[in-house]
Each structure stands twice: as structure tokens, then as C-alpha cells.
Amino acid sequence: MRRGKDEEMGHPGFREKATILDRDGIRRALTRIAHEIIEKNQGVQEVALIGIRRRGVPLALRLAEKIERIEGAQVPVGSLDITLYRDDLTRLGPQPQLSRTEVPFPVTDRTVILVDDVLYTGRTVRAALDAIMDLGRPRAIQLAALIDRGHRELPIRADYVGKNVPTSSREIISVQLEDTDGQEQVVILETG
Amino acid sequence: MAVRHLLGLADMPAAAINEFLENALPMKQIISRDIKKVPTLRGKTVITLFYEPSTRTRMSFELAAKYLSADTVNVSASASSTSKGESLADTARTVAALGADLVVLRHPCAGAPHLLARLVEVPVVNAGDGMHEHPTQALLDLFTLRERRPDLEGLKLVIIGDILHSRVARSNIWCLPRFGVDVHVAAPPTLVPAGLAALGVTVHDRPEDALPGAGAVMVLRLQRERQQEGLIPDVREYARLYALNSERLALARPDAYVMHPGPMNRGIEIAPDVADGACALITDQVTNGVAVRMAVLYLLMLGRGE
Numbered sequence: 001m002r003r004g005k006d007e008e009m010g011h012p013g014f015r016e017k018a019t020i021l022d023r024d025g026i027r028r029a030l031t032r033i034a035h036e037i038i039e040k041n042q043g044v045q046e047v048a049l050i051g052i053r054r055r056g057v058p059l060a061l062r063l064a065e066k067i068e069r070i071e072g073a074q075v076p077v078g079s080l081d082i083t084l085y086r087d088d089l090t091r092l093g094p095q096p097q098l099s100r101t102e103v104p105f106p107v108t109d110r111t112v113i114l115v116d117d118v119l120y121t122g123r124t125v126r127a128a129l130d131a132i133m134d135l136g137r138p139r140a141i142q143l144a145a146l147i148d149r150g151h152r153e154l155p156i157r158a159d160y161v162g163k164n165v166p167t168s169s170r171e172i173i174s175v176q177l178e179d180t181d182g183q184e185q186v187v188i189l190e191t192g
Numbered sequence: 193m194a195v196r197h198l199l200g201l202a203d204m205p206a207a208a209i210n211e212f213l214e215n216a217l218p219m220k221q222i223i224s225r226d227i228k229k230v231p232t233l234r235g236k237t238v239i240t241l242f243y244e245p246s247t248r249t250r251m252s253f254e255l256a257a258k259y260l261s262a263d264t265v266n267v268s269a270s271a272s273s274t275s276k277g278e279s280l281a282d283t284a285r286t287v288a289a290l291g292a293d294l295v296v297l298r299h300p301c302a303g304a305p306h307l308l309a310r311l312v313e314v315p316v317v318n319a320g321d322g323m324h325e326h327p328t329q330a331l332l333d334l335f336t337l338r339e340r341r342p343d344l345e346g347l348k349l350v351i352i353g354d355i356l357h358s359r360v361a362r363s364n365i366w367c368l369p370r371f372g373v374d375v376h377v378a379a380p381p382t383l384v385p386a387g388l389a390a391l392g393v394t395v396h397d398r399p400e401d402a403l404p405g406a407g408a409v410m411v412l413r414l415q416r417e418r419q420q421e422g423l424i425p426d427v428r429e430y431a432r433l434y435a436l437n438s439e440r441l442a443l444a445r446p447d448a449y450v451m452h453p454g455p456m457n458r459g460i461e462i463a464p465d466v467a468d469g470a471c472a473l474i475t476d477q478v479t480n481g482v483a484v485r486m487a488v489l490y491l492l493m494l495g496r497g498e
Contacts, residue, residue, distance in 0.1 A: 081218060084230040084260075089494050097211075098218040098490075134227040 011172055014189035020147065020165055020173070021186040029162030030059070033144055034066035036160050041111055044071055046139070048110045050078040052128050053099055055117035058179035059146060063115060078103035080114075085127035101131070108136035113159075117175040119145035122156035147186060149173050197309045197316045198488055200325035201367040209367065213335050215487035216480070223259060223482055233262035236493055239292040241283065242319070243269040243299045248454055248478065249319050249328075253296050256485035262293070262493075280304060284311040294493050297321070315492040323357050329453055330363035332484040334371065336476050337408060340449060345372030350402045350444070352434055353412030353461055356383045356423070360453045361412060365391055378402035378434070382423040399434060403443035410451045411436045411462045427460060437463035441471075449473050 021029065041047050044067055051060030057079040064075045081099045083089075089096075114128050125143060132141060144160035149167040165188070167173065172189040176182075195208045222230055238257040242250055250266060257264045267283075278286075280299070287295055296317045297305045302324035309316040320326040337344060349368060355361045355377050368375050369392050377384065378399040389395055396402035403409065414430060424430045441448065450462075450472040458464045467474060 084218070084222075084232040084490075089232065098215045098487075100218050101221060130231070134230070135225065 011174065011189055014172055014191060017171065017188045017190045019185055019187050021163060023184040026146070026162070026177075026184060026186065029146060030062050031066055033160045033162060034063050034070060037063070037113060037142075037144070038067060038071050040142075040159070044073050044075050046110050047113060048076045048078065048105060048107065049113050049115055050080050050103060050107075050128075050132065052114060052116040052124060053079055053081045055175055055177055055180055056080075056115045058177050059117060059144075060113075060115040063113075063144070076105040078105065080128055080131055082124060082127040082131050085131045087123060087127065101135075103135055106136055107132060107138045109139050111140045111142065112138040113142045113144055115144045117146050117177075118173050119143070119148045119156075119158050119161070120151055120173075122152045122154035125156050126154050146175060147173055196492070197305070197318075198327050198492060199305050199309060199316065199318045201327045201330055201363050202325065204327070204367075206370050209331065209334070209370075212331055212484065212487050212491060213338065215491060216331075216335055216483045219259075219486035219490070220480065220483035222486070223479065228259050229261060230259070231261045232490060233257070233260040233293075233493060236262045236293040237291060238262045238264045238294050238296065238489065239287050239290070240264065240266045240296040240319070241287070241298070242267070243297075243304075244320070246298055246320070248481075249298065252478070252481045253317075253319060253328075253485050256482050256489055259482070260486055260489055262489065265290075265292075280307060281311055284308050288312050288314070294489060317488060317492065320359055322359070323362070324359055325363045325366075326359040326453075327363050328481070328485055328488060329360045330367045331488070332477060332481040333360075333364055333410070333451060333453075334367055335484050336451065336473050336480045337373075337449070338371075339476070339480070340473070341407075343372070344368070346374065347372070347407045348374045348376065348405050349408040349410060350376045350378055350399070350406045351410045351412065352378045352399050352402070352436060354383045354415055354418070355379045355388065355412070356385050357415050357418045358412050361410075364410065365393055369393075376402045376406070380424055380430070380434070399436070399440050400443060403440060406444035406448050408449040408451065409436060409441065409444055410453075413453065413455065414457055414461045416457075431460045435459075435461055435463060436466050438465055438469075441466055441469075447471065451477060454478065 049060040049064050051057035060077050064077045067075050079102045081101045083096050083098050142159040145158045146162040148158055148161045148164045151169055174189055175186050178184050240250055240253055254264045294315045296319050297308055298319040299321050302322035304321050305316050305318035318327055351361050376394045378396045384395055452474050456462055
């Protein structure tokens, strides 16, 4: 069974069922999350954002931009490739291409906020937690997801959620961002 | 990628070579961290079978496997049953029965890894076979050059030394021209294999003729254990005529990279000040060797369930 990160690839045989968020919806959700991050951490000192490749990265950059506009403080942003930490590598078909992890700041003693597009089984987040622990010892790790679609297989929950979407496991949540996909929307796909 | 074994670069598609190198970049990040380990190959076993003495290649493979959390077992010729007469085929069966997930083989006979690959179900990596190929060395050389110069088109690279006995030279000669490198060799005529020019390599007798305009110089070890046939009159004469010293290096471009696959005979094929010079990439080659071998293990051991 291939899911999680693999949902980023094409989806032949699926048709669009509904739009969950449009361009404005994504923008408003991120603005709210930015406010929540500032509020929960009482400012953003010692806070860093780390996006999970691929779509977590542009989302983390946008959050940092919004935080700077609201709070007037810059937040460092990194990107994380979790491929080497996956628990399903041997079950995948062709080897997933690795990309670079770029965390150009020490994570030790910081509050790291992991950013991903869709929170689903929780396995990607589990891998990301291990990957971050190998970079240092953060004071705390929090999780922000644009969409939480349920169906968790591990005891993991998000601290910040753009939108909760009840789904069936036969459906696919497709997050499309200007930076990676040329358009801006979140749609739900189902086998047609 | 359809590549199942890494036996040589002669018939390896450029796309597959690129895939190895692209995956080596994140691996290099891992070995520069404080925690040099990822759980990727947890529970897998790599067996290194060395039928020829080697320290650095074996160490490099072993570290690569360990950094990816694989378990490693080393079998060297002196310690193994080969000295008791066991054939490679029987060793292969033993290896399979032990449950290895990948075998790294160094062997004095050309083609031994190809034979092993037919005998076992698991991926085989050639760590040097006779005078044939040493593919991971050529991959790490290419990786090291590209790190300095992403586009190698038009780079003139001179290989100096015993081309005849060198599997490092052979793998590089198969590999580098495909990435636009203009490969020249400089060696005593007795140490150049027949037909080399047919591979698109320019052959020179003297380093002085080859070096002008060179952007990279690869010095090969004078394999003294393979000089029993009288192909060179004397090691000292070889050193006088072929050693890369600062005067000869001055003929190349001022920013020319100096490479050596190691181990070095300082004062024979390379002068100490050149080996330690600002343009020497020799220690980069060692570090990159681990990263490239991690990528090789990762790509060959995972995701083969087509």
C-alpha cells in the first residue's frame, strides 16, 4: 500500500470530488496558524520552522513570512527529507530519489515546528521526528498541518491544523501549491 | 532504475550513474553530522569478500553500510576457506545461506563479480576485479570532480601512471568521457594497454606532453607488486620521469585539481608537496567514497520489488 508522501505524484484513475480549500482558503488557514504559533509560544524567540519535503517546505516559508509580518521577527526555516527514515522503504517499488535536508541552524534547545501539507497515518511525522532528533535535541517539537484527514496509525496529533477533513481511505487529498504545482487549491479525489 | 548489481561502468547507462551521484549528495550530509547514522538499512546484512588485500576500500564500504545501519561481516582471503581450497562458487553458496542482503567482492580475477552475480540472488558490488574495473572508485572520482565543477564538459583530465594494471583507470576511462571529460593518459608505453586510443583517450609517452591545459590530474599508484615483469626498468627512473612534482604540475592550469585513488607512494608517483597542496582533492576523494558507497548500497538494496 503506497500512501502518505506518494500522494504527491499523479493520480490516474481518480476524479475530483470536491474542493476543500481555494486560494483564499489556504491563505486564511495559514494566517490563522501563524497567529496560533505566536500565541502558543508567546512570541517566536527560539522558534524554528522545518518543512517536510516537498510541500511542507513552501508552507513553512509562507508561515515564516506571515509570522514576520505579524510579529516583526524572523524565524529560521529548514527543509527535511525523510526518505531515509521511512518504515516502508523495502515495500516500495522503485527507490525514492533522495533530496537534501537543509537545516542551516542548530535545532538544539529550539522549539521546532514541523510543517507538512497533509496529516494522515502519522508515519511521515514519525520519520520526521526521528530525523530531527538526529540533528540535535530540540526543546520541543510541534506539528502544523494544512489538512488533517484522520486515519492515524500512530499516536500522533497536530498542534496546528488548517482544516480537518473527514475522508475515506479510498480517497486522496491533493494539495496543490503555486510553488510546486502551478495552482493553488486543495481538492479531494476519489476513484472514478 | 533497472540496475541490480554494480559490476562495472563500461555498460552502465549515464542515467544510472547520475542516479548514484545524486543520491550521494544527501549521504554526504549525513556523514558530516554529529550523528552519522540513519536507520535506512536496519536489519540488513552486507558481506564484504576481499580476496586481495585492501584497507581503505573495505573500510569505506564497511562505514557506508554502518552509517545506513546495516550489519557488516568481513571475510578476507587469508582468513577464509579459500586458503583451504574452497571455490568462489562454494563461497557464494555459503554467503547466500548466511542470509546476506548484498555482497561486496574484491577479487584478483577479472570477471569474478560477474560470476558471483550469476550464482547468488542478492546484489553484488564489484570492489575491484583484477585489472578490469573498480566502479565505485570511478563514481567517487566523478562525484569529487562534479562537486568542484558541476559541468565537466571540456575539462581536460590527465591520468598519469600504470594504466595497464589499473582498474581505476579503466573504470574512469569508461565513465568520464560520457560526461564530457577529455581524458588523456601519460605513461611509459609498456604500461599502456593496446587499443586504448580506440576508447577516445589521447595517449602520451611523457607527462610534459600531456599536462599543458589540464584542469585535473589523476595520479595512479605505481603498483610495485605488479612490476615483476620488467615493464619498467626501475622504480627510481619511473619516479624521475613520471612523478607529479610541482614543476610538472606547473605545466597544467594553475587551478588544476590533483587526485589519487590511494594508497600513495609519496616520492614515487607523487611529490609530497603536491599531494598536500591546495589543489589536492585526495582527502575529499576518501570522504566522498563513503558517501558514494552509501548511495550504491541504498539504491541496490532497497526498492527492488518491481
